[in-house]
Amino acid sequence: MIEKVALISTGDELTTGRTVDTNANFLADRLFSAGFEVVAILVVGDDRERIAWAWRQAVDQAEVVISTGGLGPTADDLTTETVAEVFGCPLFLDEAVAEGIRQRFAAMGRDMPLNNLKQARFPRSAVILPNQLGTAPGFRLDVDYQAGRRHLFALPGVPREMKPMFVDQVLPWLLEHRGSDIAYLSRVFQTFGISESALDELVAGVVPAERGRLSFRAAFPQISVRLTVHGPPERAEREVAEWGERLRQRLGAYCYAEGDVSMEEVVGQELRKTGWRLAVAESCTGGLVGHRITNVPGSSHYFLGGVVAYSNEAKKGFLGVQKETLERHGAVSVETAQEMAVGVRERFAADLGLSVTGIAGPEGGSTEKPVGTVCFGLATATETFARRYQLWGTREWIKLLASQIALDWVRRHAIGAGLPETVRFR
Template sequence: MEKEISAEIMTIGDELLYGQVIDTNSAWLGQELGKIGIRVKQITSISDNPNAITDALTQAISRADVVLITGGLGPTKDDLTKHTLTRYFNTDLQLHQPSLDDVEEIFRKYNRPMLEVNRQQAFLPATCTPVRNVLGTAPGMLFQEQNTVIVSMPGVPFEMKRMVTDTVLPYLQQHYALPQIIHSVVQTIGIGESFLSETIADWEDNLPANIKLAYLPHLAGVRLRLTGFSKDGQDLEAQLQEQVDKLTALIPDHIFAYGEVPLEEAIGHLLKERNLTISTAESCTGGLVAHKLTSVPGSSSYFLGSVVAYSNEVKKAQLGVSAETLEQHGAVSEETVCAMAQGVRQLLKTDIGISTSGIAGPDGGTPDKPVGTIWIAYADAHQTVARKINYNKTRQLNIEYTTLQVLDLVRQSLRRRVEE
């Protein structure tokens, strides 16, 4: 059996450790390496400190076949990675003319004067293989040490991504004998991870040895990622599809999409397929439902508009909720949320109206209706359906969870319409 190729990602920068910058590079690198069959075993974030960089690199080389480093290659004094690597690999800096040409071209393009610190970026360790940076002034550097490939790249995401795509991934694919690897993602909603694992336990236990399953929980549900490995040319796509078909038969009501498709996009597909239009009446979600729906390209073909009815006066004046309903049942009630969904549907002349009304917090709750008490509703020409949610988390989580739940109510209602 061929050796599995492992990788470690090192991100350098005090700003990462202070939380001033979120490390998106590692997530992207992990995904791209996984696509070519290289498994990331560790991600390490370290400060702009020569000793920290040296210690982390020594450890990474001892346990990984590939070490990808991002950060610390800028022109300022706090960017220490290049000089630290030069000392680490016991070499010196030499001018790399093609890199200097690239730097000069960037400054000519933007009609800006080039400083000496920018020219110095074209000086690279003599023992490295330069990695061209077509989008910035800091070239990358590729080294080999103790059978490990080390690549140092800028921390600027778009520069790093272009280097990886153009140079690093092709190099690694040529350098190592890598397995074929394919991912298949099944998106579920409305079922917790524990219940889901129990429901599909027998199927999971009988997966072929070359197919692995990962549970990736998120706010609304769980992404199931099937990863197939092949080193002998077997038809992975057919194998994976066979397993996805078996999984679909087990949990048909909870699958909303296949692949990396967000819920709002899946809802858009359903509406387009059925030639239906939708509108929203939102109170506690403050327009987030409408934002989600309109974030999908082409949503103008099915989304017509929204009313953010935060006050009772707007609920009455715009959506036709009666004063009697509000007085007897309150704004956070089944009766009010149903009237809101029906009202926005009639107001904007859409096939479907959906609504939200609740107490997102952190205050505003009562003993009868504590923070996190939320009602959502769906209305069309055939039915009006309401659902109560109790989700006492932070204000933002309550709003986000409600948004996902009302979108899922649309999905479920549309499924029932087809089945009927």
């Protein structure tokens, strides 16, 4: 029965702080969601003794070991030979892999340096795990070690290559060989505008504690809610569907997507559905709203453009905000936000005009309008909305949160949900 997994991350770039270990994070997240327990993560540099130490420790702690890194062609890539040595499995050259590497180089019109053949060597009895995106295949090795049967996986360290190999080749094997007919199924929902503790209350009772679990992951400014259900496969499948729907209903308009989908992608989907074309007038966000909207491929279908009106002159000249409005209410006011939204809509001949004006700090705040005061406006052909929020945090957080609120307004308007009174995170 496979329950426990140990992870090894290998590379000098990790122990010298040049690179953050995102591989272990990715693997831990996926393993946890699938019902496995990561008992330890061991990170070592490109040093034969240390790598050997890590593998010995890992097999002491867990039935499965998954390692990333150290499979490259250079002299400091030591994972394969170290594993072969520690577990007494001499290396062999796999001719098919060697030929594949030769062909890769030929296709690039380059001679293959001889050390690249290193990547065609594997411990005896290893099962080779093909790498579609690079020259370094991985391998699985099943060994009998002091503490019992152990399953060792070696994957390359390049995240782009490692991730699909894990998802397509490692995880299915683990699930098949779990040695238990308990399935772990999960669904993830993205939420915005509600704090983690309020979320916790909101979803209380949706999932019976003995069979499922809800976990929250705050990644400012959104919080994702993961539902994990375990049990016999058929029942788990039924329950994850049913409880997922119940959960989604409870989350209501706070939930903007299921899965790994961003707010700007959702906004794009809604704008395509409605056929509306959008223009934005930004002050304190400085262009961040437009940047996020245009991160989505094909956004030119619904995004016309915007004005970054950082100065009052720009608010008047480019957006038609009235001099009197600025004098009486100030650049950061619901009145100005409203005129910005109306102005940008008209001047871009858009269906929807969106505006943000606020004080991102650290300077520029006052008693009446402290740092974090941000006003938003939304104009359509028939209606206008404007509202003031009190945001918090650093300049960076305020800008990011303001851009999220602006995008969320478009989404909420498109799905006919009301605009929120306040926005929370913690």
